[in-house]
Amino acid sequence: MVMGELAQETGLLVIGGGPGGYAAAFRAADLGLDVTLVEIAERPGGVCLFRGCIPSKTYLYLSELIFDARRAGSMGLTFSEPKIDLEGIRNWKASVVNKLSSGLLTLTQQRGVQLLRGRATFDGPDTVRLHDAEISRIKFKHAIIATGSHPIAFPGVPRKKESRVISSTEALDLPDVPEKLLVIGGGYVGLELGSVYASLGSRVTLIEHGKHLLPGVDKDLVRVLKKRIDTIFTAIELESEILSLDEQAHQVAVTYKKGGEEHTETFDRVLTAIGRKPNTSGLGLETADVKMNENGFIIIDEQQRTSNPHIFAVGDVVGGAMLAHKASREGKVAAEVIAGQPSAFDVRAMPAVVYTDPQIAWCGITETEAKEQGRAVEIKRFPWKISGRAATMGLDDGLTKMIIDAETRRILGVGIVGRATEGLIAEAVLAIEMGALVDDMALSIHPHPTLSETESEVAEIFLGSATHILSPAKKK
Amino acid sequence: MASVFKLPDLGEGIHEGEIIAVLVKPGDAVTEGDTILEVETDKATVEIPSPFTGKVTTVMVKPGDIVNVGDVMIEVDGEEAAKSTPAAAPQAKTEEMASPAPATENRPGVPTAPGQKNNGPVPASPATRRLARELEIDLSRVSPTGPAGLVTAADVRAFSDNKTTAPPAESPTGVAEPTAPGRPLVIDVPPLPDFSKWGQVTRQPLRSIRRATAKQMAVSWAQIPHVNSQDTMDVTRLEELRQRHKVGIEAMGGKLSLTVFAIKAAATALSTYPNFNTTLDIDAGEIIYKDYCHIGVAVNTPHGLVVPVIRDVDKKSIGALAVELSEMVDRARDKKTGVDELKGGCFTITNAGAVGGGLFSPIINYPEVAILGMGQARWQPVVKSVDGKHEIVPRFMMPLVLTIDHRMLDGADAIGFLNFMGRTLSDPEAFLLSMV
Numbered sequence: 001m002v003m004g005e006l007a008q009e010t011g012l013l014v015i016g017g018g019p020g021g022y023a024a025a026f027r028a029a030d031l032g033l034d035v036t037l038v039e040i041a042e043r044p045g046g047v048c049l050f051r052g053c054i055p056s057k058t059y060l061y062l063s064e065l066i067f068d069a070r071r072a073g074s075m076g077l078t079f080s081e082p083k084i085d086l087e088g089i090r091n092w093k094a095s096v097v098n099k100l101s102s103g104l105l106t107l108t109q110q111r112g113v114q115l116l117r118g119r120a121t122f123d124g125p126d127t128v129r130l131h132d133a134e135i136s137r138i139k140f141k142h143a144i145i146a147t148g149s150h151p152i153a154f155p156g157v158p159r160k161k162e163s164r165v166i167s168s169t170e171a172l173d174l175p176d177v178p179e180k181l182l183v184i185g186g187g188y189v190g191l192e193l194g195s196v197y198a199s200l201g202s203r204v205t206l207i208e209h210g211k212h213l214l215p216g217v218d219k220d221l222v223r224v225l226k227k228r229i230d231t232i233f234t235a236i237e238l239e240s241e242i243l244s245l246d247e248q249a250h251q252v253a254v255t256y257k258k259g260g261e262e263h264t265e266t267f268d269r270v271l272t273a274i275g276r277k278p279n280t281s282g283l284g285l286e287t288a289d290v291k292m293n294e295n296g297f298i299i300i301d302e303q304q305r306t307s308n309p310h311i312f313a314v315g316d317v318v319g320g321a322m323l324a325h326k327a328s329r330e331g332k333v334a335a336e337v338i339a340g341q342p343s344a345f346d347v348r349a350m351p352a353v354v355y356t357d358p359q360i361a362w363c364g365i366t367e368t369e370a371k372e373q374g375r376a377v378e379i380k381r382f383p384w385k386i387s388g389r390a391a392t393m394g395l396d397d398g399l400t401k402m403i404i405d406a407e408t409r410r411i412l413g414v415g416i417v418g419r420a421t422e423g424l425i426a427e428a429v430l431a432i433e434m435g436a437l438v439d440d441m442a443l444s445i446h447p448h449p450t451l452s453e454t455e456s457e458v459a460e461i462f463l464g465s466a467t468h469i470l471s472p473a474k475k476k
Numbered sequence: 477m478a479s480v481f482k483l484p485d486l487g488e489g490i491h492e493g494e495i496i497a498v499l500v501k502p503g504d505a506v507t508e509g510d511t512i513l514e515v516e517t518d519k520a521t522v523e524i525p526s527p528f529t530g531k532v533t534t535v536m537v538k539p540g541d542i543v544n545v546g547d548v549m550i551e552v553d554g555e556e557a558a559k560s561t562p563a564a565a566p567q568a569k570t571e572e573m574a575s576p577a578p579a580t581e582n583r584p585g586v587p588t589a590p591g592q593k594n595n596g597p598v599p600a601s602p603a604t605r606r607l608a609r610e611l612e613i614d615l616s617r618v619s620p621t622g623p624a625g626l627v628t629a630a631d632v633r634a635f636s637d638n639k640t641t642a643p644p645a646e647s648p649t650g651v652a653e654p655t656a657p658g659r660p661l662v663i664d665v666p667p668l669p670d671f672s673k674w675g676q677v678t679r680q681p682l683r684s685i686r687r688a689t690a691k692q693m694a695v696s697w698a699q700i701p702h703v704n705s706q707d708t709m710d711v712t713r714l715e716e717l718r719q720r721h722k723v724g725i726e727a728m729g730g731k732l733s734l735t736v737f738a739i740k741a742a743a744t745a746l747s748t749y750p751n752f753n754t755t756l757d758i759d760a761g762e763i764i765y766k767d768y769c770h771i772g773v774a775v776n777t778p779h780g781l782v783v784p785v786i787r788d789v790d791k792k793s794i795g796a797l798a799v800e801l802s803e804m805v806d807r808a809r810d811k812k813t814g815v816d817e818l819k820g821g822c823f824t825i826t827n828a829g830a831v832g833g834g835l836f837s838p839i840i841n842y843p844e845v846a847i848l849g850m851g852q853a854r855w856q857p858v859v860k861s862v863d864g865k866h867e868i869v870p871r872f873m874m875p876l877v878l879t880i881d882h883r884m885l886d887g888a889d890a891i892g893f894l895n896f897m898g899r900t901l902s903d904p905e906a907f908l909l910s911m912v
Contacts, residue, residue, distance in 0.1 A: 343609070348597060408624035410599060410624055433601060
């Protein structure tokens with residue numbers, strides 16, 4: 001194929017092949033639209049599949065295996081110390097990513113979505129220019145921007161190849177297992193990747209600027225996680241500020257300030273996990289009349305429509321929770337609206353999961369938000385110390401909490417910390433979306449013995465009918 | 477950033493109202509809880525408080541406007557608006573993948589609905605919400621039937637059906653709008669002639685109480701086969717009693733009228749004749765018997781006829797009823813009657829005598845099954861038999877009319893009920909002995 005001024009037209013142009021973009025492209029194709037998907041990488045999948053959710057969860061599963069094998073000794077089952085074969089682990093991760101990405105590629109082809117590799121910039125309100133691609137211009141009837149986000153680099157540290165100061169992207173390549181690793185940022189990426197490296201043998205120190213780990217997550221849930229993390233990480237320094245990162249030949253000298261005192265320590269690697277920025281600069285959005293807010297996020301309405309009525313935006317570029325499942329739903333909403341359906345993003349219970357061990361999962365309103373909004377709520381907690389299933393696994397460090405509207409008894413939010421909460425939270429999402437009352441949760445039989453029982457038990461604590469806990473307050 | 481204030485739900489089944497007063501103008505500062513609008517709905521005036529604090533920027537309505545639940549009333553710039561400002565970018569100190577806070581409120585460009593600050597969105601399942609979008613229905617306008625205000629798919633469909641079969645608002649007939657649950661009334665009304673052919677006319681919108689009365693009476697007349705029976709009762713002794721005690725009751729703040737006695741007597745009659753305290757559920761093929769005794773009293777006001785309901789008449793003394801009725805009448809005349817005060821009646825009493833009327837034939841207040849009309853008591857010559865001799869004596873005579881729903885009750889029931897009322901009202905001792 002000859003490179004040149006080849007132009008083409010399409011009904012729907014989707015820019016970006018992550019979970020927001022490919023969900024939008026697939027849905028639009030299923031609804032009969034003529035769809036072109038432009039993606040920088042060879043295959044669709046985006047950060048989630050190549051540099052985010054999937055690789056990190058592949059490793060975190062291994063971390064859980066290592067943890068379980070070690071503690072099995074106290075249950076009378078002793079394994080030998082795990083032998084870590086980094087090459088083998090990298091290959092395993094690559095095979096997982098390859099399997100999923102080739103599946104996506106096949107689906108793209110089967111749906112008749114035209115996949116173009118390249119980078120798109122807007123050239124006007126209805127055209128884009130493609131760079132490094134076979135086709136140079138595309139004129140579209142509608143477009144969906146799904147270009148995602150990238151990790152924020154640590155201020156003052158120039159990005160260079162083979163640096164010892166890395167982001168999540170490089171950390172997921174698993175270049176080595178540093179003897180001493182510093183994680184900057186106590187959000188979930190820092191905690192997840194810190195856990196992976198700790199379980200592979202690194203001595204991990206975490207430095208967080210704020211007062212708490214996982215800002216925005218209810219403190220009672222974080223407390224349970226922190227208790228375990230304290231035993232896995234070498235140190236967690238809260239309310240600490242990085243003053244300088246000095247990269248030396250084989251180490252990084254880190255100076256930080258805590259409680260007025262300066263400390264300097266050397267690490268083999270430094271992982272920065274301090275947030276993500278939307279990929280909106282250099283897209284030519286001004287040319288396309290697409291407006292952004294002061295932080296570079298694209299402004300949209302409830303139907304994902306931007307200030308240009310033919311252009312929609314989904315996923316990390318519109319801000320809010322930067323989560324794959326949020327992007328996918330937004331992508332579907334945008335595709336349906338473009339196809340003429342009356343869809344809207346009216347989600348009431350956005351689930352979020354932190355894949356540490358124990359995991360934290362929550363959805364709906366948090367306790368903190370309920371208090372900020374001045375809502376009359378009742379909060380009930382079921383500690384996993386009294387869960388039979390948690391006891392059988394020796395994993396009783398968990399808590400299930402429910403935030404209930406005091407007047408209507410409607411379930412407004414659920415937060416869970418413990419093993420396998422990623423699956424437990426889905427029931428709460430359905431309950432909240434359906435407008436379920438706490439009674440509905442209590443009266444739905446949960447199988448015994450399971451961790452899911454903690455959700456019906458916490459509802460029964462509200463009603464005063466819990467079996468495994470004494471709850472004096474009776475409600476009719 | 478401005479917040480818009482939409483007309484909130486005004487109570488069960490009420491979707492529209494007329495703006496009576498707008499108490500704010502652009503530039504005014506309002507505090508959460510301040511009354512900003514007065515809206516008149518089906519016979520009651522509702523004061524609408526501001527859900528937020530701030531400065532009024534725009535007022536979209538004026539007195540006389542007919543507004544629907546969900547319509548934008550005013551715009552306010554202020555605190556509440558500040559709260560729904562779009563999410564800030566992730567700070568350098570927060571985690572990668574940004575704050576995973578699952579709050580949908582933080583979506584840039586999607587302001588949260590004002591007025592729902594502490595209640596959250598209308599509870600409804602995702603599929604119901606989608607259905608509402610397909611039918612272009614604002615969920616906040618749908619009356620919920622699910623638990624704790626949950627709007628179901630059936631509620632949305634019912635609302636949609638109502639919307640599509642209702643006549644255009646400017647329809648001059650005002651009759652065909654179906655309000656009877658489950659049994660839409662469809663009458664082919666011939667078009668009105670052009671009256672201006674015969675002389676000058678002016679047209680005024682049919683509004684508020686007049687319109688509500690028109691609807692209610694049309695439904696009642698179309699649904700209920702009315703039969704009335706009449707008699708004239710000798711209330712001479714009752715009047716003597718009333719005169720003796722009215723000053724005492726007045727000191728308590730009540731007006732001891734003949735209506736008060738009739739209300740209490742009706743409560744006794746309803747407990748004696750429980751068939752009168754019913755409603756027919758034609759669709760279910762059932763008769764609904766009510767174990768409570770709430771009696772509506774028709775009150776004539778300068779704005780029209782209202783029928784507030786006195787609760788639990790069987791549990792209140794005549795003195796207490798006199799006080800309550802006086803207060804109720806005052807509220808009705810001041811347009812302060814609450815929407816809920818107009819609901820839940822079992823039986824209605826209307827006293828045309830209060831405005832000087834004699835015999836008349838009232839229409840039943842649907843879905844009740846009977847109504848008692850009182851005429852003005854007047855001194856009349858009455859033939860009495862004393863010691864075997866007839867003589868004409870002056871007696872204070874009051875006409876009573878009882879109108880019944882002949883689907884539920886028969887003429888004999890009506891006469892029994894009416895005679896019971898007559899015995900009670902003409903003989904205070906019998907009244908005392910039978911009183912519940």
